[in-house]
Amino acid sequence: MFSKGTKRKFSDGDEEISDESLVGARVASSYSLQRQSLLDMSLIKLQLCHMLVEPNLCRSVLIANTVRQIQEEMTHDGSWHMVTEAFCGPGQSPSERLVATEVLCRSREQDAEPKLFSVISYEGCREEEVVADETLCSVSVSDTVSNVCLAGRIGQCWEKSELSGVERDEEALEDSRLGSGEDEEIDTEDGASTESPKTTGQVFGTFEIKNSSPAPDSALEELFSDVDTSYYDLDTMLTGMQSAPKMGPYDILDSLAPSHSSPSIVSTPKCRSDLNELDHIMEIIVGS
Amino acid sequence: NASSGATDVISTVEFNQTGDLLATGDKGGRVVIFQRETESKGESEELGESGEYNVYSTFQSHEPDFDYLKSLEIEEKINKIRWLPQQNAAHFLLSTNDKTIKLWKVSERDKRPEGYNLKDEEGRIKDISTVTSLRVPVLKPTDLMVEVRPRRIFANGHTYHVNSISVNSDGETYLSADDLRVNMWHLDITDRSFNIVDIKPANMEDLTEVITAAEFHPQHCHLFVYSSSKGTLRLCDMRESALCDKHSKIFEEPEDPGNRSFFSEIISSVSDVKFSHSGRYLLTRDYLTVKVWDLNMEKGPVETYQVHEYLRSKLCSLYENDCIFDKFECVWNSTDSVIMTGAYNSFFRMFDRETGRGVTLEAWRESSKPRAVLRTRRVYTGGRRRRGDVGVDSLDFTKKILHMAWHPAENIIAIAATNNLYIFQDRVNAENL
Numbered sequence: 001m002f003s004k005g006t007k008r009k010f011s012d013g014d015e016e017i018s019d020e021s022l023v024g025a026r027v028a029s030s031y032s033l034q035r036q037s038l039l040d041m042s043l044i045k046l047q048l049c050h051m052l053v054e055p056n057l058c059r060s061v062l063i064a065n066t067v068r069q070i071q072e073e074m075t076h077d078g079s080w081h082m083v084t085e086a087f088c089g090p091g092q093s094p095s096e097r098l099v100a101t102e103v104l105c106r107s108r109e110q111d112a113e114p115k116l117f118s119v120i121s122y123e124g125c126r127e128e129e130v131v132a133d134e135t136l137c138s139v140s141v142s143d144t145v146s147n148v149c150l151a152g153r154i155g156q157c158w159e160k161s162e163l164s165g166v167e168r169d170e171e172a173l174e175d176s177r178l179g180s181g182e183d184e185e186i187d188t189e190d191g192a193s194t195e196s197p198k199t200t201g202q203v204f205g206t207f208e209i210k211n212s213s214p215a216p217d218s219a220l221e222e223l224f225s226d227v228d229t230s231y232y233d234l235d236t237m238l239t240g241m242q243s244a245p246k247m248g249p250y251d252i253l254d255s256l257a258p259s260h261s262s263p264s265i266v267s268t269p270k271c272r273s274d275l276n277e278l279d280h281i282m283e284i285i286v287g288s
Numbered sequence: 289n290a291s292s293g294a295t296d297v298i299s300t301v302e303f304n305q306t307g308d309l310l311a312t313g314d315k316g317g318r319v320v321i322f323q324r325e326t327e328s329k330g331e332s333e334e335l336g337e338s339g340e341y342n343v344y345s346t347f348q349s350h351e352p353d354f355d356y357l358k359s360l361e362i363e364e365k366i367n368k369i370r371w372l373p374q375q376n377a378a379h380f381l382l383s384t385n386d387k388t389i390k391l392w393k394v395s396e397r398d399k400r401p402e403g404y405n406l407k408d409e410e411g412r413i414k415d416i417s418t419v420t421s422l423r424v425p426v427l428k429p430t431d432l433m434v435e436v437r438p439r440r441i442f443a444n445g446h447t448y449h450v451n452s453i454s455v456n457s458d459g460e461t462y463l464s465a466d467d468l469r470v471n472m473w474h475l476d477i478t479d480r481s482f483n484i485v486d487i488k489p490a491n492m493e494d495l496t497e498v499i500t501a502a503e504f505h506p507q508h509c510h511l512f513v514y515s516s517s518k519g520t521l522r523l524c525d526m527r528e529s530a531l532c533d534k535h536s537k538i539f540e541e542p543e544d545p546g547n548r549s550f551f552s553e554i555i556s557s558v559s560d561v562k563f564s565h566s567g568r569y570l571l572t573r574d575y576l577t578v579k580v581w582d583l584n585m586e587k588g589p590v591e592t593y594q595v596h597e598y599l600r601s602k603l604c605s606l607y608e609n610d611c612i613f614d615k616f617e618c619v620w621n622s623t624d625s626v627i628m629t630g631a632y633n634s635f636f637r638m639f640d641r642e643t644g645r646g647v648t649l650e651a652w653r654e655s656s657k658p659r660a661v662l663r664t665r666r667v668y669t670g671g672r673r674r675r676g677d678v679g680v681d682s683l684d685f686t687k688k689i690l691h692m693a694w695h696p697a698e699n700i701i702a703i704a705a706t707n708n709l710y711i712f713q714d715r716v717n718a719e720n721l
Contacts, residue, residue, distance in 0.1 A: 034604075035550075038550060038604070038607075041607070041608060045610075054355075054358070054360045054361075054362075054386075054449070056449070056613070057448055057449065057467040057468075057498055058467060058498045058500060058517050058557070058613070059610075059613045061495055061496060061497070061498050061517060062517055062553065062554045062557060062613070064496075065496055065553055066550055066551070066553070066554065069550055069553070070550060
C-alpha cells in the first residue's frame with residue numbers, strides 16, 4: 001500500500017483531465033496523505049509506552065525506525081519544509097508541527113541524518129522560551145502535547161529499563177520544560193501517570209509562579225477579591241501553592257484530560273502571542 | 289487425532305529429546321507436561337500405532353513479579369521451555385519468563401518408605417514411650433507420583449526481556465538471550481553468567497536493532513546463532529573471543545528494491561531461528577516467509593517459502609492492529625525434509641523441501657468429535673474459487689498459530705492454538721506429507 005512508485009488508478013473518469021500534472025499531483029498528495037497518517041499512527045503507537053508492564057522493546061524499535069524512515073523521506077521530499085511553513089496553520093494537528101520543529105532544531109546542529117529523538121539532550125532553545133514566558137497560567141493540557149515529547153519518550157521507553165528513580169525525575173523535569181509547542185503545555189503524561197506524587201510535584205515545581213505575572217483573566221481576580229482569604233491561606237499551606245487565586249500547579253492538574261492513556265488528539269486552545277513569539281524564535285534558530 | 293487442554297493461552301510448546309514428554313507453558317506461568325502412553329495395555333505395537341499424550345504433571349513455574357526499582361510488573365508468562373538431555377531417571381527442563389530462568393527436576397516416585405520409628409503413618413511424631421523396639425523402614429510400592437521441584441533459579445541476568453534459551457550440546461551450559469544481550473550460564477551456577485553478546489549502544493537513542501532469537505548449534509558446542517529485528521543472522525564462535533560481538537559469519541539477504549515499502553524492515557525482522565537437526569542449515573521465520581539458509585552461504589537463503597504472501601497488500605492494516613509484530617515460530621521435522629510454521633485463522637503451513645510445495649492445514653476440532661483430522665485448506669487469492677476456500681478478508685487474525693513443536697523422531701506435531709493444544713499424529717507412513 002505504501003510502496004513507493006505504485007501508481008494508483010485515477011478513478012474520477014467523468015472529468016476530463018487536460019493537465020497531466022494535475023493527475024500526478026493528486027497521486028502525490030494522496031501518497032503524502034497516507035504517509036502522514038502512517039507517521040501519526042506510528043507516533044501514537046509509541047506514545048502508548050507507558051503501561052504497567054515494560055513495553056516490548058523490539059516493537060518500539062521497529063516503530064521508531066519506521067518513523068525515522070518516513071521523516072527522512074519527507075526531508076528529502078521537502079515536505080518537512082512545507083510542514084514547518086504551516087506551523088501556525090489552524091487546521092494542522094499539533095503533532096505534525098511539533099515533530100517537524102524538533103527535526104529542524106536538530107538538523108541545524110548536525111549535518112548527519114536528522115535524528116528525531118534524543119529530546120533529553122535537546123537544545124536549550126525551548127527551555128529558554130518556557131522559562132522566559134510569563135504567561136504560565138495559560139497552560140493548557142492536552143494529549144497531543146505528549147507527541148512532542150514522544151520523541152523523547154522513545155528514548156525513555158528504552159531507557160526505562162536502565163533508569164533509576166533519580167534519573168526519571170530528571171527526565172520528567174526536562175520534559176516539563178520541553179513540553180511546550182506553541183503553547184505552554186505541561187508534559188503531565190510523564191509526570192502524572194507512572195511516577196510518584198513527589199515527582200509530579202517536582203515537575204510542576206519547575207514552573208515559577210510569579211506573583212507579579214499578569215493574570216490572564218482579570219475577571220478571575222475580581223471574582224475572588226471579596227472572598228475571605230484566610231481559607232486560601234490554609235489551602236496554600238496544605239497544597240503548597242504559592243499564591244491562591246492564581247492558577248497554580250494543582251489547578252492545572254484539575255484541567256487534565258481524564259485518561260492519559262487515550263491517544264485521541266484533543267484540540268488545544270491557542271495562545272496567539274506565544275505562537276508568534278515562538279515562531280519568531282524558530283525562524284532565528286532555523287536561520288530561514 | 290487431537291487432544292486439547294489448558295485453560296490459559298499457551299505461550300510455548302516443546303518435546304523432550306525422546307518425544308515421550310511434551311511440555312507447554314502458558315501465560316499464567318504454568319507448565320503442563322504431557323506423557324505419551326506406551327503400549328501399556330499389553331497389545332503388540334502395530335505399525336504406525338502410537339500412544340496418546342496425557343497429562344503427566346502440572347506445576348506453577350513462575351509467579352507475577354514486580355520490579356520495584358522501575359515500578360513495572362514482570363509477567364509470569366512462560367516464554368520458552370527447553371528440556372535437558374536425560375541423564376538418569378529424572379527429567380530436567382528449563383523454563384523462563386521475561387526475566388528469570390528456572391531449572392526444574394521432574395521425577396517419579398512409586399515407592400515410599402514405611403515403618404519409621406519416630407513418626408507414625410501420618411508423619412506425626414510418636415510419643416517416645418510407645419516405642420518399644422527398633423525396626424528398619426522398608427520401601428513399599430505406592431501409586432505413581434510425579435514430583436516437580438525447582439533445582440536452580442537463574443535470576444538477575446537480564447535487564448531486558450528474555451526471548452530465547454538454548455541448551456548446549458556440552459550438556460553443562462546453556463544460553464539465554466534478551467533484546468540486547470546473550471548470556472551463557474553453567475547449569476550448576478546461578479550467581480553468575482557470562483555475557484557473550486552485547487549490542488546495547490552507548491546511547492540508547494541510537495538503538496535501531498534488537499536480538500530476536502538465539503540458539504546453540506546442535507553439535508558444535510562453541511557455535512551459536514542469533515537473529516535480529518533487521519533480518520540478519522549472526523553466527524558466533526565462542527573460541528574466537530570472550531565477547532562475541534564480532535560475528536564469525538553474518539547471513540543477510542539483500543533487499544528487493546521492487547518490494548520496498550515503509551514496512552520492509554518490520555516484515556524482515558526474524559521472529560524465530562532454528563538449526564536443522566543435521567546442523568548444516570538454519571531455518572528462519574519473518575513475517576511473510578520462512579527461509580532455509582546454508583551455513584556455508586552467507587549471501588542469502590537457499591530456499592524461501594511464502595507463508596501468506598496475500599497479506600503483503602494488507603500490511604498497513606496489520607501494522608495498525610499490531611499483527612505485523614506477531615512472532616511466529618518455525619520447526620523442522622525429524623529428517624529436516626519438511627518445515628512447518630504458523631499463520632492466522634488457525635492455519636499453519638507445511639513445506640516439503642524436496643518438492644518445494646506447501647500445504648495449508650487447520651488446527652480445528654468439531655466440538656462434538658473428540659478427534660480431529662487435519663484438513664487441507666486454501667486461502668483464495670485469485671483465479672478459480674473452489675469450495676471451502678477462505679477469502680483473505682474473512683481471515684480471523686485473532687486466531688494465530690504462533691507456537692508449535694515437531695516430535696524429534698516421528699511425525700507427530702503439537703500445535704498451540706490460543707488456549708488449546710492440538711497433537712496431530714500421522715497414522716499412515718510419512719509419505720503423504
